[in-house]
Amino acid sequence: MMKIKTKKQMTLPQSIEWAWENGIKNKGFVGSKGGRVEFDSKGWFKTLMIVEPDEIFTIEVEEEITERTIIPNLLEVYExxxxxxxLPQKEKTxxxxxxxxxxEENVTTKTFYLIHDDGTLTLVWKDGKLVE
Structure with missing residues (x-):
């Protein structure tokens, strides 16, 4: 089973819920307006700065890839x-x-690659199925 890291945008309540559901500890996040939240060694939430109600937190999450996962940058190879x-694809499954x-007639899909932020590729689908 392959996992990918993606960035999700969340409000403060969503980010707290996500952190608690995923057992996040010893980690801090900075919001779009400079607000900072932290989760201590017990996973308890705290903030030492003002967090505005409409502040957005960008959080990197790791998720398992399925054929239904929306992948931010994908390279499709077909004959x-x-x-x-x-053919590069954006935000597709x-x-x-x-x-x-x-x-399409005369089109045979060969492979799909995940395109990472640094331009490298990871094979995710070949021979009719996801790679392990």
Whole structure:
């Protein structure tokens, strides 16, 4: 089972709930307006700064990839009339792309790669299934 890290935007209540549900400890987050929240060694929430009601926290989360996972940056490799085609995709699921390809004649999907922020690639789908 493969996992990816993605960035999620959350309000203060959402970020507290996420942190408690995921057992976050010894970690702090800075909001869009400079507010800072922290979770101590017991997972208790505290803030030493003012946090505005509409402040947004960007939190990196790790989630398991399925064919229904929306992937921020994906490289689709398919064969069209005997030629390999490399097509970057944004905010798509593998399932949606496979369904689109199935509607096209002479298109055979070969692989999908996760495109990381640093430009490197990780193979996530090949031979009709997700890679382990």
């Amino acid at each position: 069209f009339e005997g030629e390999l085609v490399f 593998i399932k949606d792309l496979l369904e689109e390809s199935a509607l």
